[in-house]
Amino acid sequence: MAARKKTSSQPKPSYHHGDLRRALIDASLGLIAEEGFSALSLREVAKRAGVTHAAPYRHFADKEALLAAVAEEGFRTMAEQMRQRMDEESSPVERLHACGVAYVLFAVQNPSHFRVMFGPHFTRKGEHQGLATEGGHSFGLLMQCLVQGQQAGLLRGGDPLPLGLAAWSLVHGLASLLVDGVLQRAGNSTMSPEELALFQTRLLVEGLLLPAQNG
Amino acid sequence: MAARKKTSSQPKPSYHHGDLRRALIDASLGLIAEEGFSALSLREVAKRAGVTHAAPYRHFADKEALLAAVAEEGFRTMAEQMRQRMDEESSPVERLHACGVAYVLFAVQNPSHFRVMFGPHFTRKGEHQGLATEGGHSFGLLMQCLVQGQQAGLLRGGDPLPLGLAAWSLVHGLASLLVDGVLQRAGNSTMSPEELALFQTRLLVEGLLLPAQNG
DNA sequence: GTCCCAAGTAGACAGTGGTTACTTTCGGGC
DNA sequence: GCCCGAAAGTAACCACTGTCTACTTGGGAC
Numbered sequence: 432m433a434a435r436k437k438t439s440s441q442p443k444p445s446y447h448h449g450d451l452r453r454a455l456i457d458a459s460l461g462l463i464a465e466e467g468f469s470a471l472s473l474r475e476v477a478k479r480a481g482v483t484h485a486a487p488y489r490h491f492a493d494k495e496a497l498l499a500a501v502a503e504e505g506f507r508t509m510a511e512q513m514r515q516r517m518d519e520e521s522s523p524v525e526r527l528h529a530c531g532v533a534y535v536l537f538a539v540q541n542p543s544h545f546r547v548m549f550g551p552h553f554t555r556k557g558e559h560q561g562l563a564t565e566g567g568h569s570f571g572l573l574m575q576c577l578v579q580g581q582q583a584g585l586l587r588g589g590d591p592l593p594l595g596l597a598a599w600s601l602v603h604g605l606a607s608l609l610v611d612g613v614l615q616r617a618g619n620s621t622m623s624p625e626e627l628a629l630f631q632t633r634l635l636v637e638g639l640l641l642p643a644q645n646g
Numbered sequence: 647m648a649a650r651k652k653t654s655s656q657p658k659p660s661y662h663h664g665d666l667r668r669a670l671i672d673a674s675l676g677l678i679a680e681e682g683f684s685a686l687s688l689r690e691v692a693k694r695a696g697v698t699h700a701a702p703y704r705h706f707a708d709k710e711a712l713l714a715a716v717a718e719e720g721f722r723t724m725a726e727q728m729r730q731r732m733d734e735e736s737s738p739v740e741r742l743h744a745c746g747v748a749y750v751l752f753a754v755q756n757p758s759h760f761r762v763m764f765g766p767h768f769t770r771k772g773e774h775q776g777l778a779t780e781g782g783h784s785f786g787l788l789m790q791c792l793v794q795g796q797q798a799g800l801l802r803g804g805d806p807l808p809l810g811l812a813a814w815s816l817v818h819g820l821a822s823l824l825v826d827g828v829l830q831r832a833g834n835s836t837m838s839p840e841e842l843a844l845f846q847t848r849l850l851v852e853g854l855l856l857p858a859q860n861g
Numbered sequence: 862g863t864c865c866c867a868a869g870t871a872g873a874c875a876g877t878g879g880t881t882a883c884t885t886t887c888g889g890g891c
Numbered sequence: 892g893c894c895c896g897a898a899a900g901t902a903a904c905c906a907c908t909g910t911c912t913a914c915t916t917g918g919g920a921c
Contacts, residue, residue, distance in 0.1 A: 448868075468766055472908060483870050485910080490868095494909070546766065549826055551683055566828075586854050593837065594854060596820075596829070597846040601812070604819025611764055613781075614811070622808065631812040638853020639801050639809060663898075687878060700880085701899050709879070 452490040454480040456501050463543035468550065473497070498552050499559050505544035506565030509537045513572050523580035528632045530573050531602040535628035538606030545610050549603075573598055586636075601635050602628065667705045667715075669695040674716050678758035683765065688712070713767050714774045720759035721780030724752045728787050738795035743847045745788050746817040750843035753821035760825050764818075788813055801851075816850050817843065 448454065458479035462471050473494050474484040491497040516533040520526045538545040548566075553559055574595045580586035586594070608614045609624055622630070663669065673694035677686050688709050689699040706712040731748040735741045753760040763781075768774055789810045795801035801809070823829045824839055837845070 451868080473910090474908065482868095484908090485871080485912095486869050488910075549822070549828065551761065551826060580854075593842075593845055594849070596842065597816070597849045598854075600819035600823060600846055601816045601850075602819065603823055604815035604817065604821075605811075606819075607764070607822050608815060608818055611766060613764065627808070627811065630808055631815055634809070634812045635816075635850055636854045638855065639795075639813075639851045640853065666898080688880090689878065697898095698900050699878090700901080703880075704898055 448480075448482060448486075451480060451482060451486065452500075455487055455490060455497060456504060459497060459501050459547075460541075460543040463546060468543075468546055495553060498547055499562065501544065502548045502553075502559075503561050503565050505541065505548045506562065506569065508541070508544070509534065509548075510565065510568040510572065512537050513569055517572065517576070523576055523583050524585055524636060527573075527576045527580060527598070527636065528629060530576055531598065531632035532625060532628040534569070534602040535606045535609070535624055538610050539624045542610045545606065549607075570595065570599065598632075598635060601631055605631055663695075663697060663701075666695060666697060666701065670702055670705060670712060671716050671719060674712060674762075675756075675758040678761060683758075683761055710768060713762055714777060716759065717763045717768075717774075718776050718780050720756065720763045721777065721784065723756070723759070724749065724763075725780065725783040725787065727752050728784060732787065732791070738791055738798050739800055739851060742788075742791045742795060742813070742851065743844060745791050746813065746847035747840060747843040749784070749817040750821045750824070750839055753825050754839045757825045760821065764822075785810065785814065813847075813850060816846055820846055 455476055458476045459471060462475055462479055466475075473487055476497070477484045477487050480486075487497065491500065513530055513533040516529040517526045520529045548562075553562070574591060577586060577591045577594050577598070581588055581591060605624075605628060609627075670691055673691045674686060677690055677694060681690075688702055691712070692699045692702050695701075702712065706715065728745055728748040731744040732741045735744045763777075768777070789806060792801060792806045792809050792813070796803055796806060820839075820843060824842075
């Protein structure tokens, strides 16, 4: 139920409904949020959007196409939020933190989006390369931070790709645990998602070792 | 399709089938591995186990109970493998690495188990507290490593819980990305899951900063 | 004002899935 | 050798889902 800007992403406002495509995506997100992913069906989505069960086929070839649209929007929004938050910082290291915090916050604030983006759907098809493209943008932002940190002489050198994968793993893991509610069942409490994200990204940068032991 | 020891976990070998309960769990894992999680149905599981579709109800109250049994076994196996791998190391830091590597390797070698364990199933019910218990064992092993490292003066002090959550996030994220095949689509390649896990856990311990910058 | 065509409706079909009630099989205790 | 009860089989119910086809609506171009 994230607040959603009425951007002019879809050019044609459509005839009868206004913007059914938009409404279907939102209905999907709401349904996943309230009933869980397994409850998501085209028919129920259509009902939520206030149309009959065949109407979605005017906008999406099939169920998978709808999911792909949801995921693609998610990747785009996430990259946008990461960029925004990173732009508020100047130091490469701070930008790195901002990058990770934005990733986790997006997941927590848009759990339905996150589930679709990284779920086990999408049975093959090269059709969804839009997803890989959009997802690549986010990872590109992260890698850019890392390389800048290396060039500034702040971060350890060498191939930045493994470093980026590690950073991605960290924030993706935290996001997954939060979205799936695992941390609620574990003995966590107290720290907010943002605090957790900031703490963990700092920890990855600084290391678990005692400062005196390092170097 | 992980190799499975015929341990005496279930006392009663049952009458007609031999051990249908065991067979149903294995069939579930095989089905998820081959057809994906969404293809998992009680009827198909029963067919794979060589019985009719109503037979599973002699051993599980409903579909969710079967999933819970799968997940619980997964948590138990994972904790066991973590313990084994940790016991091969003596230094707390090395044990920490072993702990993380075992987590990731379990996920990669038992992706079906992993998906069930951390999937969005299990609609409420306190019945599944067996899951939380078994899951807690794994996390307990991790926390034990951390505290030992602190007591040995190797790791930074303070509340060990946030440190443990960070370590968990890292390995859980890597495991998730590998299991969901995201790293295949990204420009990864070259490093094996074990190498990735070891590299990343080391990185978390030592930090991203240049050694000279740290401390 | 008319006509066209996208958008949406109504209905149907085939397949699947979870679940339950009743029946049959068969190993072991007596 | 008989009988009980657990384990598995059989059959059916009912709900739901994705998708297709044919029909209707209504706004805008002309």
